[in-house]
Structure formats: C-alpha cells, structure tokens
Amino acid sequence: MNRALLDLQLLDSAIQNATREKSRLDDGTPARATLGELETQLAQTREEAATVAATRAKAEGDLEAAETKIERQKKRVMTVSSAHEISALERDIEGLSRMRGELDETILIAMDEGETLAAKVAKEEKQVEVARAKAEQIEAEFKAQTELLDKRVAGKKAERPPVIAKLSNEDKTRYSEGYKRHGGVAVAHVEGGSCSACGAEILPFTLREAKTAEFPTCEGCGRLLWVE
Numbered sequence: 252m253n254r255a256l257l258d259l260q261l262l263d264s265a266i267q268n269a270t271r272e273k274s275r276l277d278d279g280t281p282a283r284a285t286l287g288e289l290e291t292q293l294a295q296t297r298e299e300a301a302t303v304a305a306t307r308a309k310a311e312g313d314l315e316a317a318e319t320k321i322e323r324q325k326k327r328v329m330t331v332s333s334a335h336e337i338s339a340l341e342r343d344i345e346g347l348s349r350m351r352g353e354l355d356e357t358i359l360i361a362m363d364e365g366e367t368l369a370a371k372v373a374k375e376e377k378q379v380e381v382a383r384a385k386a387e388q389i390e391a392e393f394k395a396q397t398e399l400l401d402k403r404v405a406g407k408k409a410e411r412p413p414v415i416a417k418l419s420n421e422d423k424t425r426y427s428e429g430y431k432r433h434g435g436v437a438v439a440h441v442e443g444g445s446c447s448a449c450g451a452e453i454l455p456f457t458l459r460e461a462k463t464a465e466f467p468t469c470e471g472c473g474r475l476l477w478v479e
Contacts, residue, residue, distance in 0.1 A: 252467055255417035256426055257477040260438035262414065266407045267435050273400045278393045282386035289382050293375040300368040307361035314354040321347045425466055425475060433474050440477040448474050 321344055328340045418426070429437030439448035441461075446453060451471025453461075461467035461478040469476045 252461075252465060252475065252477055253418060253422050254477070255414050256422055256438050256475060257440060259411065259414045259418070259426060260436065262407050262410055263430070263435065266404050269400045269403045269407070273397060276393050276396055276400075277389055279386050279390040282382070282389050286379065286382040286386050289375065289379045293372070293379050296368060296371050296375055300365065300372055303361050303364045303368060307358055307365060310354050310357040310361060314351060314358065317347050317351045317354065321351070429475055433472065437475055438477060439469055439472070439474045441479070446471055446474070446476065448472055453478075 324340050324344045324347070328337055328344075331337055331340065415423070426437045433448070436448050439446045441447070441453050441458065444453060445451060446469040449469060449472035451469055453469070453476070457467075457470065458478055461476055467476045467478065468474060
C-alpha cells in the first residue's frame with residue numbers, strides 16, 4: 252500500500268484533533284453570563300440604596316421644615332390672647348411634634364438601611380470586579396489557544412498537497428470512500444499486533460499478506476491497513 256495514504260491520514264487526523272480541541276475551548280461565555288448577572292444585581296442594589304438615600308433626604312428636609320414651623324407656632328402662642336387661637340396653635344404644635352417623631356424614626360431606619368446597602372454594594376462591586384477579571388482572563392486564554400490551534404491546522408493543511416500528489420487516482424478514491432465511511436479515519440496501522448482504529452487483533456497471516464497487498468484492510472473494521 253502507498254505510504255502516502257497513511258501520511259495523509261495522519262495529517263487529517265491531526266487537523267480533526269485540533270478542530271475538536273478548539274470546539275471544546277471555553278470562550279468565556281459562561282463567565283460573561285455570570286458577570287452579567289452580578290452586574291444586574293449590583294445595579295439593583297445601587298438603585299435600592301439610591302431610593303433609601305432619597306427617602307432619608309426627604310425626611311430630613313421635612314423634619315427641618317417641621318421644626319421650623321414648631322418654633323414659629325410656639326412664638327405665636329406667646330403673642331395671641333384668644334383661648335381659641337392658643338388651643339388651635341397647641342394642637343398644631345402637638346401634631347407637628349408627632350410628625351417630628353415619625354420623621355426621626357424614618358431617618359434612623361433609612362440610615363440603618365443605607366449602611367446595610369452600602370456594605371452590600373461594596374461587596375457586590377468586589378464580586379463584579381473578580382468576575383470581570385476572570386472573564387477577561389478566560390477570553391484572553393481562548394484567543395491565544397485559538398490562534399495556536401488555527402496555526403496548527405493551517406500548517407497541517409499546507410502539508411496535504413505534496414502528500415496528495417503522491418497518490419494515484421485509485422488511492423484518492425479509496426481514501427475518500429474510507430474517510431466518509433469510517434468517520435474520518437480511512438487508514439489504520441498495526442499497533443502492538445492490533446488495528447490502531449478498532450483494536451482488532453491482526454493475525455500473522457494477515458500481516459504477511461498485507462505487506463504485499465495493494466489495498467490491505469482490517470478484518471475487524473474494514474479500514475485500509477498500513478503494515479511496515
């Protein structure tokens with residue numbers, strides 16, 4: 252059998268292996284998805300923190316306004332003589348005082364929630380930072396490995412034409428048919444007394460015959476069989 256058939260198979264197998272290896276590479280998609288989820292969570296937490304901060308700011312403004320009004324109403328009490336007006340002003344002051352207490356409580360709650368959310372934001376920012384670094388590292392490794400494998404494939408493909416030139420038309424036909432029939436492995440070789448493709452034992456008689464046959468085949472799988 253023409254040795255070039257085995258050489259062509261070795262080249263094509265190397266191309267297949269590199270292509271399969273490339274298809275199994277992690278391109279960073281899962282890491283980017285995780286990063287996206289973390290960024291979404293961080294955005295939500297920041298929004299919650301902003302809402303709490305706005306609530307606190309409003310309460311503080313309302314509290315300041317209430318305290319100002321209380322002081323103003325207290326001064327008015329000192330200037331009016333009508334019992335009815337005094338009673339009305341005192342009720343107003345009492346209501347404003349209750350409001351002040353509620354606003355104080357709102358502010359304290361907002362401060363507590365704000366501190367909790369600030370810590371949560373800081374934690375999630377760190378998680379995003381770590382996730383982004385991981386995604387970028389995976390993508391960089393994917394790019395480097397892809398370039399290496401593409402270069403390997405290109406090199407093997409460049410070696411094919413000189414090898415194919417050594418094949419007869421019959422060699423090419425047998426190889427093409429076997430390549431399609433046997434999942435890309437048209438030619439096997441003897442390895443430890445067995446077929447390298449299917450593992451079937453090659454009998455001594457078959458080995459002797461294969462050395463002189465034009466197109467010897469493995470009795471187990473039917474592939475072309477190269478024998479030294």
